[in-house]
Amino acid sequence: MRIDKGQLNEINQKDMAEHTARFDFLSNGLMKKGHGVEPILDKLSNFQVAIPSWALGAGGTRFGRFGFQGEPSSLEQKIDDVGMLHALTQTAGAISLHIPWDVPKDYEGIKGLAASHNLVFDAVNSNTFQDQGNAKESYRFGSLSNMGKAVREQAIEHNINVIKIGEKLGSKSLTVWLADGASFPGQTNFQTALRNTQDSLKDIYRALPDEWKLFIEYKPYEPNFYSTVIQDWGTSLMLANECGEKAYTLVDLGHHLPNTNIEQIVSTLMLKGKLGGFHFNDSKYGDDDLTVGSVRPYSLFLIFNALVYGMENNPQNPYPAWMIDASHNIKDPLEDLIQSLEAIQEAYAKALLVDQRLLTEAQQDHDVAKCQEILQDAYRTDVRPLLEKARLDRGGAVDPINAYRSLKVRENLIRERGADSVASGL
Ligand code: LRH
Ligand code: MN
Numbered sequence: 001m002r003i004d005k006g007q008l009n010e011i012n013q014k015d016m017a018e019h020t021a022r023f024d025f026l027s028n029g030l031m032k033k034g035h036g037v038e039p040i041l042d043k044l045s046n047f048q049v050a051i052p053s054w055a056l057g058a059g060g061t062r063f064g065r066f067g068f069q070g071e072p073s074s075l076e077q078k079i080d081d082v083g084m085l086h087a088l089t090q091t092a093g094a095i096s097l098h099i100p101w102d103v104p105k106d107y108e109g110i111k112g113l114a115a116s117h118n119l120v121f122d123a124v125n126s127n128t129f130q131d132q133g134n135a136k137e138s139y140r141f142g143s144l145s146n147m148g149k150a151v152r153e154q155a156i157e158h159n160i161n162v163i164k165i166g167e168k169l170g171s172k173s174l175t176v177w178l179a180d181g182a183s184f185p186g187q188t189n190f191q192t193a194l195r196n197t198q199d200s201l202k203d204i205y206r207a208l209p210d211e212w213k214l215f216i217e218y219k220p221y222e223p224n225f226y227s228t229v230i231q232d233w234g235t236s237l238m239l240a241n242e243c244g245e246k247a248y249t250l251v252d253l254g255h256h257l258p259n260t261n262i263e264q265i266v267s268t269l270m271l272k273g274k275l276g277g278f279h280f281n282d283s284k285y286g287d288d289d290l291t292v293g294s295v296r297p298y299s300l301f302l303i304f305n306a307l308v309y310g311m312e313n314n315p316q317n318p319y320p321a322w323m324i325d326a327s328h329n330i331k332d333p334l335e336d337l338i339q340s341l342e343a344i345q346e347a348y349a350k351a352l353l354v355d356q357r358l359l360t361e362a363q364q365d366h367d368v369a370k371c372q373e374i375l376q377d378a379y380r381t382d383v384r385p386l387l388e389k390a391r392l393d394r395g396g397a398v399d400p401i402n403a404y405r406s407l408k409v410r411e412n413l414i415r416e417r418g419a420d421s422v423a424s425g426l
Contacts (some may be wrong), residue, residue: 001080001084001409001412001413001416002080002083002084002249003084003087003088003403003407003425004407005395007407008087008088008396008397008403008407009393011397011398011402011403011406011407012392012397012398012403015388015398015399015402016284016398019376019385019388019389019392019398022384023285023385023386023388023389025385026381026383027385028384028387030353032380033355034066034355035353037386040349040352040353040386041386041389041390041393043233043348043352044091044345044348044349044380044386044387044390044394045090045091045390045393045394047091047322047345047348048091048092048093048094048322049091049092049093049094049323049324049341049345050092050095050122050123050321050322050323050324051082051085051092051094051095051096051321051323051324051337051406052095052096052098052222052323052324052325052326052425053075053078053082053095053096053098053101053165053425054098054101054102054233054331054424054425055199055289055324055325055326055327055328055333055337055425056071056072056078056081056082056334056337056423057071057072057263057328057333057422057423057424057425058071058328058329058333058423058426059073059289059327059328059329059425060327060329061329063396064219065329066329067331067420067422068328068332068333068410068411069410069414069418069419069420069421070410070412070413070414070415070416070417070418070419070421071333071421071422071423072196072416072417072421072423073108073415073417073421073422073423073424075102075280076110076113077425078095078102079095079110079113079117079119080113080115081334081413082115082119083114083116083117083118083119084334084409085334085337085338085341086117086118086119087117087395087396088338088391088396088397088400088403088404089338089341089342089396089397089400090390090391090394090396091341091344091345091390091391091393092095092118092122092337092341093118093119093177094119094122094323095119095120095121095122096121096122096123096124096125096173096175096323097121097124097125097163097165097166097169098124098125098127098425099124099125099126099127099158099161099165100127100132101127101424101425102424102425103165104165104168105146105171107168107169110169111169111170120170121166121169121171122173122323123169123170123171123173123174123175123215123277123321123323124163124165124166124168124169124171124173124174124175124249124320125162125174125175125177126158126159126162126174126175126176127158128143128144128155128158128159128178128179129178129179129223130223136150136152136154136325137150137151137154138151139151139155139179142178142179142180142181142188142229143155143178143179143180144156144176144178144180144196144197144200144201144204145178145180145181145188145193145194145196145197145200145229146196147179147188147192147196152196153199154407155200156200156203156204159174159176159207160204160207163204163207163208163209163212166212167209167265172211172212172213173212173213173214173215173276173277173321174204174208174212174213174214174215175215175217176201176204176214176215176217177217177219177230177250177252177278178197178214178228178229178230179222179223179224180192180193180197180224180225180228180229180230181221181224181226181227181228181229181231182224182227182228183225183226185226187226188227188253188300189270190227193229194229194235196259197230197239198239198242201214201239201242201243201247202217202242205243205244205246205247208246208283211249212246213246213247213276213318213321214235214240214243214246214247214248214276215248215249215250215276215277215321216230216233216239216240216243216247216248216249216250216276217230217236217250217252217255217257218230218231218233218235218236218249218250218252219231219252219255219287220232220255220256220257221259221286222286222287233249233251233265233268233269236249236250237249237269237272237274240274240276240351241274247276248274248275248276248277248318249269249274249275249276250276250277250278250279250321251265251266251269251275251277251278251279251292252278252279252281252287252299252325253278253279253280253281253282253283253292254281254282254283254286254287254288254289254301254325254421255279255287256280258285259341262303263299263302263303263305263306264306266303266306266310266424267306267308267309269312269317270306270307270310270311270314270317271310271312271314272316272317273316273317273318273319275310275317275320276320276321277320277321277322277323278320278321278322278323279323279324279325279413280292280300280322280323280324280325280326280340280344281324281325281340282295282296282300282324283295284292289325289326289327290325290326291331291336291339291340291341292324292326292340292341292343292344293339293340293342293343293344293346294339294343297343297347298379300343300344300347301350301351301378301379302375303347303349304347304348304350304351305351305354305375305378307320307348307351308348308351308354308356309356312356322344324337324340324344326340330347331372332411333423334404334410335401335404338400338401338404339401341400342387342400344382345387345390346383346387349383349386349387350378350379350381350383352377353377353378353383354374354375354378355374355378355382358374359371359374359375362374394412
């Protein structure tokens with residue numbers, strides 16, 4: 001389904017007067033505080049988040065999956081859905097594919113379809129955590145870390161194949177996440193597993209095209225429940241440093257043990273010039289893959305405060321890759337993704353309102369209470385009129401969820417695809 005610009009404009013007209021009043025009130029207030037609104041609108045407009053091709057249908061857990069009608073059952077339909085999200089939000093300008101869940105059959109066709117939706121291909125993701133029907137070796141006991149050379153070679157070959165697929169689509173980065181680890185003490189030798197992983201990553205790194213990046217994603221547990229080879233940011237950073245300057249750490253917000261200070265990890269990685277990108281989501285307990293900002297919006301704000309500081313003070317760190325990595329069990333996947341995009345933009349806009357110069361002064365004066373006042377003044381600012389303006393300026397919706405429902409997108413998808421179409425992925 002493609003969003004009809006005329007219909008969207010009609011829907012926006014209903015919200016325009018109220019939006020304009022709130023926008024004028026906010027921008028006047030910000031101007032008084034010395035904040036230019038235009039630079040913030042520019043940054044918001046240029047902030048494009050990649051949508052995961054594996055999160056456009058219902059996910060599910062080991063306890064069950066509740067399907068959504070009208071799910072995309074082909075890569076073409078997935079690109080159409082991301083195109084629809086981008087038309088409404090103007091901040092979902094990329095799609096991140098997972099291989100082999102989304103292997104293109106017609107590369108030129110797929111590239112043309114993506115371009116028709118103003119979409120580009122962000123990082124491609126390899127998959128050595130599931131056995132493929134025709135595979136010779138099994139990843140039951142790991143892939144790049146496996147004690148078996150043949151298994152490691154099969155996994156390395158797969159990653160090199162994923163790079164080739166990405167090259168044909170214009171992608172410029174490979175994300176490697178390994179489920180490798182152990183579920184019982186004594187099951188593996190930690191040093192052998194880490195050495196094998198390092199050597200295997202170096203083989204993959206050697207196959208990386210010049211302008212490409214390698215993102216090494218860490219995770220403390222699941223599906224292994226005693227140890228994971230790439231368990232934390234330090235291990236990922238070590239492996240990236242050993243590989244070389246094109247290798248970086250990828251931070252998935254759900255991949256931290258409870259109460260981990262993620263904004264401090266982000267600051268450290270940016271100082272070291274090794275923060276490659278993000279998988280945005282939210283969680284209460286484990287890798288819950290919930291809607292971004294739905295559980296801990298203040299933590300997300302603090303992470304963006306660290307990001308904004310890093311983007312202003314760490315030229316050694318490249319512009320990070322922004323991606324969502326979520327799974328939808330009870331919400332309409334497309335509404336869930338719209339809410340995640342909104343929460344990401346909101347946290348970024350609030351962080352852009354932090355007066356970093358004033359904060360640094362207060363930190364130097366050890367005026368702890370003032371430091372908090374400066375942070376929370378920004379956090380307590382309702383920035384939604386800025387997000388609406390940034391969307392409107394690019395032809396998007398004032399209120400994307402309202403537009404999605406008013407345009408009966410889900411109903412249209414069910415009519416087009418039938419009630420039983422199922423999306424590949426998580
Ligand atoms: C692992 C992970 C990884 C993806 C997978 C779909 O938990 O976050 O990024 O490969 O989810
Ligand atoms: Mn992830």
